Amino acid sequence: MPRGIRLCTYILSGRARHIRSMTTTLHADCALVAGQWQRDVRVSIDAAGRIASVHTDALPQAGDQRLSDRVLLPAPGNLHSHAFQRAMAGRTERRSGANDSFWTWREQMYRFVDRMTPDHLLAVAALAYVEMLEAGYAAVAEFHYLHHAVGGAAYANIAETTSRIVAATETAGIGLTHLPVLYQRGGLDGRPPAGGQQRFACDADRFATLMSAARDVLARTRPDARLGVAPHSLRAVDSGGLKLAIELVQGGPIHIHIAEQTGEVDEVLAATGLRPVQWLLEHVPVDDRWCLLHATHLDDAEVASLAASGATVGLAPVTEANLGDGIFRAVDFRDAGGRFGIGTDSNVRIDLAEELRTLEYGQRLQRRSRAVIADDDYSNGRVLFDAACAGGAAALGRASGEIAPGNWADLLTLDRTRLDLAGVTGDGWLDAWIFSAPGRVVRDVWSAGHHRVRDGRHVEREAVEAAYRRTLAELTG
Numbered sequence: 001m002p003r004g005i006r007l008c009t010y011i012l013s014g015r016a017r018h019i020r021s022m023t024t025t026l027h028a029d030c031a032l033v034a035g036q037w038q039r040d041v042r043v044s045i046d047a048a049g050r051i052a053s054v055h056t057d058a059l060p061q062a063g064d065q066r067l068s069d070r071v072l073l074p075a076p077g078n079l080h081s082h083a084f085q086r087a088m089a090g091r092t093e094r095r096s097g098a099n100d101s102f103w104t105w106r107e108q109m110y111r112f113v114d115r116m117t118p119d120h121l122l123a124v125a126a127l128a129y130v131e132m133l134e135a136g137y138a139a140v141a142e143f144h145y146l147h148h149a150v151g152g153a154a155y156a157n158i159a160e161t162t163s164r165i166v167a168a169t170e171t172a173g174i175g176l177t178h179l180p181v182l183y184q185r186g187g188l189d190g191r192p193p194a195g196g197q198q199r200f201a202c203d204a205d206r207f208a209t210l211m212s213a214a215r216d217v218l219a220r221t222r223p224d225a226r227l228g229v230a231p232h233s234l235r236a237v238d239s240g241g242l243k244l245a246i247e248l249v250q251g252g253p254i255h256i257h258i259a260e261q262t263g264e265v266d267e268v269l270a271a272t273g274l275r276p277v278q279w280l281l282e283h284v285p286v287d288d289r290w291c292l293l294h295a296t297h298l299d300d301a302e303v304a305s306l307a308a309s310g311a312t313v314g315l316a317p318v319t320e321a322n323l324g325d326g327i328f329r330a331v332d333f334r335d336a337g338g339r340f341g342i343g344t345d346s347n348v349r350i351d352l353a354e355e356l357r358t359l360e361y362g363q364r365l366q367r368r369s370r371a372v373i374a375d376d377d378y379s380n381g382r383v384l385f386d387a388a389c390a391g392g393a394a395a396l397g398r399a400s401g402e403i404a405p406g407n408w409a410d411l412l413t414l415d416r417t418r419l420d421l422a423g424v425t426g427d428g429w430l431d432a433w434i435f436s437a438p439g440r441v442v443r444d445v446w447s448a449g450h451h452r453v454r455d456g457r458h459v460e461r462e463a464v465e466a467a468y469r470r471t472l473a474e475l476t477g
Contacts, residue, residue, distance in 0.1 A: 024449060031072035033054055126168040126468070133447065138448075139392070211229065229245045253291065277306055292312070306338060307337050328340075339391050353433055357435055385430050413445075
């Protein structure tokens with residue numbers, strides 16, 4: 001049996017199969033409930049993994065899981081991940097020429113892709129998802145484009161790599177919104193995909209078959225899993241492909257890379273006479289099911305029209321800084337009523353607090369000011385955290401982001417005993433976590449009621465990390 005399958009079989013045996021059979025009640029001394037800090041909060045989780053009830057000013061009862069010295073919060077969703085790129089982290093930092101950029105990094109990524117097998121994908125994705133949970137994310141939107149074998153040949157099972165992504169989420173116990181990527185062409189000039197792009201590419205019939213197979217795979221995993229779709233970008237998908245993707249997803253979430261690089265903006269403008277976001281909004285019925293990823297380079301009209309569309313902007317500030325993308329107009333977009341959320345994208349660093357801190361610090365450097373995303377006399381950490389919760393829930397199409405009955409029990413706790421959290425309360429806990437506390441402050445994480453992180457460590461980290469180390473040796477040997 002392949003090594004990756006052994007990993008999954010081992011972890012999914014016995015108690016770790018993630019099939020809930022009983023209710024759980026948590027009791028927290030303090031929790032963020034419906035936008036308010038509350039004391040003595042009891043949260044009951046039903047057998048399906050949803051929050052059944054929330055009571056405040058409630059004494060603990062026999063059988064409650066006591067969360068003393070911890071702050072209970074909703075756990076956000078990670079709205080953008082390419083899990084396989086976790087194995088590249090720290091390995092693309094050698095300067096490759098006078099004009100090192102996103103585009104030269106992309107060529108390195110294509111060469112790396114040619115070495116990855118489905119077994120490798122499972123082991124790498126499982127570690128990425130374990131680290132996401134340890135960072136405080138309870139669910140992930142996986143922007144999945146590594147569909148085929150080297151050269152573009154189809155696997156016997158067209159959903160082979162999708163099944164490995166699903167197995168990795170089961171191993172880690174993280175919620176999944178799976179986004180199969182439609183990738184039709186190598187550029188706006190219609191050239192065919194070449195090199196590493198061949199592993200991503202699908203024509204209309206092949207992609208329809210892939211979506212159907214992915215739907216079948218997700219029907220056999222956790223009940224909180226969702227299927228969405230991801231037309232890769234305006235460079236890689238034509239107008240017919242956009243229409244096909246919208247039809248195939250049957251009402252699910254739709255994600256697209258857009259306006260990440262100035263080179264992309266120039267290319268779309270030259271080919272269509274319109275800027276990327278402008279073109280999309282004028283030609284496609286964008287609404288609150290959409291997540292526009294990065295949207296780094298917008299003009300004033302695009303900021304206003306994108307905010308009015310109801311779509312979420314998906315930001316990955318650590319990756320955007322790593323790739324030199326630029327700085328999203330977060331203040332202007334929020335002032336226009338826009339919604340954004342946070343993802344880990346290339347997974348060069350998986351750290352929720354660092355993503356939020358990097359987002360804010362980029363705005364400060366650009367504006368030469370402080371605490372710029374927050375409203376007057378309001379906690380910056382609280383605004384950032386609330387945005388991550390709301391934007392993640394919207395982009396994943398997931399009932400989450402708030403501790404409320406009916407939502408999935410996506411929850412996290414912060415360790416109040418940490419030095420940097422001492423002497424503060426309420427929103428101050430979020431400010432201290434995001435802007436001050438070193439290391440991991442997240443102590444527990446539940447995903448749809450499954451308690452996967454305890455005392456700051458994922459319950460299956462040892463086995464998952466060992467498999468990742470073996471895989472990394474094979475990929476980089």
